[in-house]
Amino acid sequence: MVNQEDEIDLKVILFNYLQYWPLILVFALLGLLSAFLFNRLTTPVYKIESTVIVEDENAALGADLFESAGLLGLQGKSNIENEIGILKSFSLAQAALNELNFNVRYYREDFLKKTEAYGNFPILVSVDWNKPQVVGGLFKVEVIDENSFELSVEEEGFSVFYPNDPYYKGRLEELLFEKKIFRFGELVKGESFEFKIEKVSAQPNEIFYFKLVDTPSLALSYKEQLQAAPSNKQSSIVTLGLETPLRRMGEDYLNKLMETYLQRELDDKNRTAENTIKFIDQQLSGITDSLRGSENQLEQYRSENKIFNLSEEGSIIFERLSEYEKEKGLNEINLKYLQTLRDYLSSGLSGELISPSIIGTTDPLLNALVQNLSELQAERVRLTANFSDQTPQVRDINSRIQNTTKALQENVNSAIVNTQNVLADINGRIRTIEQEINALPQTERKLLSYTRQFTITENIYIYFLQKKAEAEITQASNMPSNKILDFAKSGQLPIAPKRSLNLLIGLILGLIVPIGFITVKDFLNTKIEDPKELEKQIKVPLIGMIGRNNSTDALPVFNNPRSSVTESFRSLRADLAYLSPQKQNLTILFTSSISGEGKTFVSLNMASVFALMGKKTVLIGLDLRKPKIAQDFGMVNDKGISTCLSSDTPWQSVVKHSGFENLDLILSGPIPPNPAELLLQEKFKTIVTEIKAEYDVVIFDCPPVGLVSETKELFSYADVNFYVFRQGYSMKGNTHILNNLVEKGGITKMYAILNDLHIDKGYGYGYGYGYGYGYGNNSYGYHEEVQIPWWKRALRRQR
Template structure:
């Protein structure tokens, strides 16, 4: 393998790319991107500025946190016995508590005492800023009336008594209190535009509210929006995040993202209070039912007690008898004790019968605590209490889940199992109480026989006194139970508790200023990188010499620079230019390609028109002529001849004329005006160029030309467009396929490969024409082409380019 000894610009020695060379060149890739450094700089600056402005003008978002402790009540022994049967909910379902805290009902309860339905804003630099507390105006809404919600109103203060109202954002809908979960669209969005007075009622079919001045100044502009509670509750419930602090703990962390810290803290505190109040209300439900039952029993007993008390006093007065005899007192004491026991048993029986009715119609919300019954039944007490708790849990679950939800199905199964067991125990208790009442009645009947032996006056007194004291005993008994139930209710408290009240983070969690700046920096780098990469990937033009290098079977000779002249005679007119040096380098390489031949025929072609094959042929012929070689340039592109106009010649006589008229080729040779360079033009365009080339006379002419000249340069038509070029390959020693920088398609390499394979051409080479070097990046691709040139090298003159010329790609 030979190398070029000349260190000239655009010089690429023959066969210098070996098959062992790696295609991947990190330095070249980096440099290929670095030449767009202005794009990267502008993009980075732009994106960082955007990130800075975003940080500056975006409303900061804070996280408000609070924690709730879930305390599990200790079950009694009986509950432990039945927990394995699924009748006792011994384990607290933490996930259920999470959904309860996120329920819409709880959100509405939390919003009751907070005036979040009206939001007030002021115009900011890029967006509106919300005002919370100490608002300059107050909007009071009558929520019992249909009300316009959503959108945004603009209120401009005219003076202390008047204001201008208009719709700022037309997204209004109408809230109907009779159908609170479905808002209807408002057809006329600008119906509110006009002037109004403060404290006056603004009312129509779909709104009713009053605006009060709380310190607004004339000319001040205030924005406000109205939100209905169901929609607001849905929004707040969706924004609330509830999760366990730790998997092994029973502490729930509640967090809320908000732009106004105090507003978020108030809502979260109200939510936790509403959560505990709800739990307490559910625990008080059984106590309330028990108190109501006792009060109903007392209302009847009080009347009976008053009646018999009056009757007793009247009988004693009328019959002058106040005390029983000794025998009567003994019998009466025994009877009174039995009567009291039977009365209490009957109260218990009424309780169990009512409990049975509730169980039969599954009215579990009305269940009473079993403390009213005078039976020591721990199992019954546990089952009633557990059924009340299960029903409360079902109520909370159904507020958030459908009946088909697995959690709801599971709680229904537990309720049904508990109801069945409780019903069996109630039926058994009713049977036992009936038996007890029957026994007491038999004993009372026995004593009644003894009473009949007493005198009539004493017997009647005993009967009246008996009724009075029985009612009095029952009254006292019920009063005691009422006090117990009230004490029980008063002593109820939520099993869960608030560990930490709501508190906002000191610094905002959004925007993350440093992270946004970093993101802006990398996005700024990524945008041009992505654009350049995509453009490069989809670019099908030859814009990199390495592309031609990679095709090792077709050697790459070198690069021809871009000329600023308006004709092709660069070598002859500007012998010290970089383009001329590149052709000198090619001339040097030719000696290595055909080292033993004195007469050389070099063929130039390309795949399509416009790639510069004629330019290369003219200057290759010129550079040989300058070296003293006798050179002839053949214009074999009979279809689109161009050589004549570059040398100012007339293209009337040429190869087509020679072959058509059987004339001597020497008569058609023209002098180029330069020493050692002759030109044989193509002649007038014939109708059958391919057939002319196939004549025997053309072969004879070529043999004579080769014997007459040292160097024969053939300017042939594009091989990708016409067929005659393939017939010309047999006359050439070296075949050069011209590609043009950023003009030729990459797919044209396949044309060269096809020629090598099908036509069996062994000496076919490629060059890259019209290559533009960016002087800002020195050696450009870094492959040793010698791209970097200038006055410091001193080998040739660089065509000077002014600032405007560099911008337009021209030289001066």
């Protein structure tokens, strides 16, 4: 039973909405039309994607010794998040845009909008960005002929870009620029702008638009739009994405961004080699003069003393001395480098460190520390370009730099002491050999001295030349560690607008609006509409429903006997046989809550159906305040029940014949000043008793029980009492009046009637209870009217 009730409820709701189907259909079509126009007017947006491989760098020799100590956190592995931060940085975007010509945006007039274009455009705007320029607003170019055009401002909203302060733009409320004709190639100059417009392929009467955009604003915009993320958690492949209405522009930007990213990495690698070459050149500049001087001294001595070669003993001593001098020279270079490195660390300067391996230092720990410090400093430069000093990333990198610097200072101090000890030992050996030199002849001793000085300088010079060549080879062979895996490519279809989804959303919104309106309207409606809802609210049976009388005739039972309204009264007459069985004489009372609910109409026609049945019927108008029966029958309300009650006039003298067989009328009569008191007289009881004895059916048309008090006293005279409600007119709160009469007033034999039923609120109602259901000329042919709509017939066949 519960499932059946739920099913009926759904059908009621469905019928409630289907009666508004034209409104719902109109709004659904409007929703689809709005979605179509939105799809048509929205510029398509494409997704541009490219991929970059972030390679892991090989760890330097000795790096594994300090990785566990946290000093080499970046060595030997790639920080994907930092690389993504570089790719999304403002500085990288600005560097890429500096090589692209995106500062002038061109537009064409399209259907109800302006569409941006990129690539070959009929005009070319050249801008001098070294001077202040207006940006943001829109200019209009209308080509007049082959040589001239008209320039005007299409949209305001300009700002002024200042090259000396590129990150600040002054707001310009209004550009003082009047429409003017210029020649192609002519300088267009004003207080805050200066540019030229060249003709490429423009034709007369064509109209174009353009706006100027400064590079910092473009960089900020692209920085925010760029999407960068690893392909997956374990991957070192970074996917770059960009959503733009211009596919070629997006592809060009992403490709240039990746090229700039790789070039920046290569520049970072080459910077170490460049600094090494610079350091070596500085050393060679001093050694070259010393080498040239010692060479001249040696040649001059040989020439003057006619001695060119050392003796065998001298050669042996010289070879030993040369080895020690060479070793001493290398250690002195190493000591000088270490002292320079110590000064650098003590001063706290930020710059490029020279790798110890370039100088010849083979200490793996020192090489690893210097290389790691250099990488940490480079990483700090990258991070500070995008983050403040208080961010966790920058604070962490500063802490690593501090720890690495401390460890490197300790290592350098130790290396300086060790190198100084080695030099002291070498100098002691050299002094020993110099004592042996003193035993040689003076001429040979001086030759050995000049040769010794020349050889020392030459060895150092050759050594630096060799290191310079190595640094140059390293610089020439440097390649970016990261690589471009896929160049930028656009999807074949735009990602927005989503046409099918928008149409679906438009349809849904088009349905929601009227359905929501109907729902709210029904929720706020205080009138009785649904027969089933009325049944639930009242404490008495809903015995019948009377359909809407579409004619002006108040007596359809007599004048239109084949109408569905007439059939509803016949059905109600048949139900009375069950409500008051085995009663030869029947008294029926009709009332309602307020005036206008149709109780008089129901009373008239119920009396009519009994009269047609051959029953001697009388209709008594007891609504002494607002009588209507006389008007409906075309009579004069000159005498009636009020006449009898207020005088000695017998009731038989006020009976009027209705003009229809078996139907008499007792009108209410002239309106008395005290209608309630009249009906409460004992005389009224006597008159009713006599009338019941005279007639088979007595029908009372009583005043509204919700407005007057005398009706409550009249219920005792009737065998069956009917409470009339009117669909779309009676208030829902009126059901409480009926319920109080039954529960508190003790009224029995009370039944409800729903009059003027015309709104179908559900299957089985509105066309039920003898009204229309199965009787129209679409059914058994009993009635002449009520063409049931096709959609209702279709739904009924689903039963």
